[in-house]
Amino acid sequence: MKNIRNFCIIAHIDHGKSTLADRLLDFTGSVTAREKQDQLLDSMDLERERGITIKSHAIQMDYEYEGEKYILNLIDTPGHVDFSYEVSRSIAACEGALLIVDAAQSIQAQTISNLYLALENDLEIIPVLNKVDLPSANPEEVTDDIVDLLGCNPEEVIHASGKTGFGVDNILEAIIKRVPAPKGDPDAPLQALIFDSVYNTFRGIETYFRVFNGEIKKGQHIKFVATNKDYYADEVGTLKLTQVAKQSVKTGDVGYLITGIKTAKEVKVGDTITDYAKPTTNIVEGFEDVKPMVFAGIYPVDTEDYEELRASMEKLQLNDASLVFSPESSAALGFGFRCGFLGMLHMEIIQERLEREFDMTVITTVPNVSYHAYTNKNPDEAFVVNNPSDLPEPSTVNRVEEPYIKATIITKADFVGNVMSLCIEKRGIITNQTYLTPERVELTFEMPLAEIVFDFYDRLKTVSKGYASFDYHPIGMKPSKLVRLDILLNAQPVDALSALIHADNAQFIGRKMCEKLKELIPRQQFDIPIQAAIGAKIISRETIKALRKDVTAKCYGGDISRKRKLLEKQKKGKKRMRQVGNVEIPQQAFMAVLKLND
């Protein structure tokens, strides 16, 4: 146990976490040349392409230092605020953390919030200044930032380059010397923390865990505390680049477990694994049942694909327990599902994975957060509104509450004004402003979560020229003035285009929606009026003008076959659109409200 080191990496997106991890694997000989590919740990194509980590991963490296053999367990963490709970569980499984900071960009909001998490968990922090080889690197200043933040000595900051491999030996030395060995009682009853799970088509769910006390043996009868279910450990082992089955995984180590569990729902990140007969009295603290923050409808483009979509979503859920869904139906779109996501990125990822892994083309409706409505009849009982159609008649509503967040934004001093204006426009109230350095400011706001859903990230990026990082945490519900904005096409309300928005924004968003839909809905053979309405009141209107000419002049013997095929192709192309009443609506129009400023 004294030669085990468990550590994670805290870094902002693009600060080079995955590349540096690759270098660590290289240097310790954990990968052969044949296995080598960029961003080894990001196993999903989507992760590699987007350069972000979506799932947690773990890998064990063997390293000999000063004649002694060490086991280094690297627990890679997701790099996006949508997945902050998973990050917190990965942190809880470690004794140390590499804090990777880009030598050109310095510390970002997300890094800081994860750093605080690591400090709360008493992790030993090893600051690493990455990308020092970049021409734009500013090592002195960024080192100062780190020293200010951690209260460490400048000498403790390791200079490195994931690209060249420079400094990797120093990092490994620091992990061994500075990260404490795990503590724990090998003879105590089993106590292990689940920090992730992965679905494997052939073997079912693979649970990743860290043993705090006792050991987990092959064949052992075990229990998951939070779900209160028991299993037999069919296989346990450690996580090299491929899994290595073992007779047992001992105190302080990290490993995987296969029990024949088929659905990810049974394996909750943060849960404690213990022995069935001799359960531990200490469960690992910090377990939470992750709750979805953002809800949207997902519908098959072709109504006939409903059952197939259900099957695909179920398969996706095997692998991503944070996805929740229940059937719903829409007058415009037919049968589909109301889905809950951890955040906007998570929603995008699900949509993209449905397309890539299951070949399902879907329509996603305008997302909304989860509101609490109180009716006059029942003023003390919250009625959860996850769907615009759930909002009761305005006259029967006593009050509505919406979820608020504490948002932390770190930006350059130059952009403070812009960022503030944006946050105020988004109904934010500033609660704190701290100059981390003369150049870097941390702003703290209380804001409605709903405002983050509506094009906040893109706007923030624009107003700060990319120099702003953002993190948030829910802080509970607050009263709100909520209205449902309805859209009518050709005088018919299209339920799937309805959105729940704050009353003060209704006029503006209504107008923008009409303009955006006018742009997105193709001209048809007749005029299509677009109206935005709140209740019976029309607040905005646009018209999509009819096509003037939609015919080819010649149609003789030689033209007929060619032309028929062309028109058939046109009709097939419209399969990707939704016919609502007599209007064909393209897929992207249903998300129009999110792109109002494009």
Place this chain on the structure above:
Amino acid sequence: MAGIYIHIPFCKQACHYCDFHFSTSLKKKDELLQALIQELVLRKGELKNISVETIYFGGGTPSLLSINELKLLIDSVFKNYTVVENPEITLEANPDDLITVQGQSKTIFEEYKSIGINRLSIGIQSFFERDLKLMNRAHNAHEAKDCLTLATKYFDNISVDLIYGIPGLTNNEWIENIDTVLAFNIPHISCYALTVEPKTALESFIKKGLIDNVDDDLAQEQFNILVDKLEANGFVNYELSNFGKSNYFSKNNSAYWQGKPYLGIGPSAHSFNGDQRSWNVSNNTKYIKSIQLNELPREVEILSKTDKFNEYIMTGLRTIWGVSLEKVEENFGITYKNHLLQQAEIYIKEQLLYIEKDNLLTTKKGKFLSDGIASNLFKINLI
């Protein structure tokens, strides 16, 4: 009843908008002529028991052929097929070919008549020099008028082609073009909106910005002007682009829209026998070589029930005969009819389609949108 179309794939020069098959080299003319005659022989079995009602020389530019050459082809049709009494025999002709033969003992028109040609389709396109230049037509504005003066002396059954929606052509100029044709008392007019076909010179000029793109709004205005004017002068708009006085509708062309069989002879020509469409290779050399080996250089497409239904909708909506609901039920069954009525509902509501005497027809407003409407009325097999 059936029609025979003979494609003459030669032109003096290439019109900028044209995407039909033609060659501006006349080197292979004799060989090709022999091949056309040979194809007529090879395919005579295809119209057994069906008599030929129309013969149509299209192109290309059929008026490039000499009287003797045309006669050979007509004789060959008569020799190998059963032809009705007084068939409609149409020749597509360009104005420049019709006036260069003056000074001979007989005018070209008399010669045409002598071999049985009884209908001329003359490619005037415009009476304005600017338009003719823009489109790279072989004739000029004078020739356009002169040839009509002559032609009307000898021929009664004449059709004139005009093009509207030409960049630069104003509504007043368009009216002038129509009036000029009307003044010659021509009984049939085909009018086409200038269409930018892929891989034509016109497309390239527009892309380079040398010519303004065609304007759909302007085309629609000029179409409306046309319909109003010609209808006021006793013409029937019997097909989207075709206007005829009664008894002067093109029999040959109507066959295309009414699903009647036709035989297409020559490179790129299309044939239809009710169940299949076929088309010859669009290459003169390949065509000649293949025919010389007694092999038909064609591709064949067998039409499914859905294909036939879609074609009927597409062509029917362009004509005054419309789509007969009775015929749809009879030929395709009640599910097709119900599909059609259900899909048509919104267009009827929007006054783009209407039903009269059990026929589904386009309104004046719907006519110019009939492809888009047809597409939406199609049945699509999802495999």
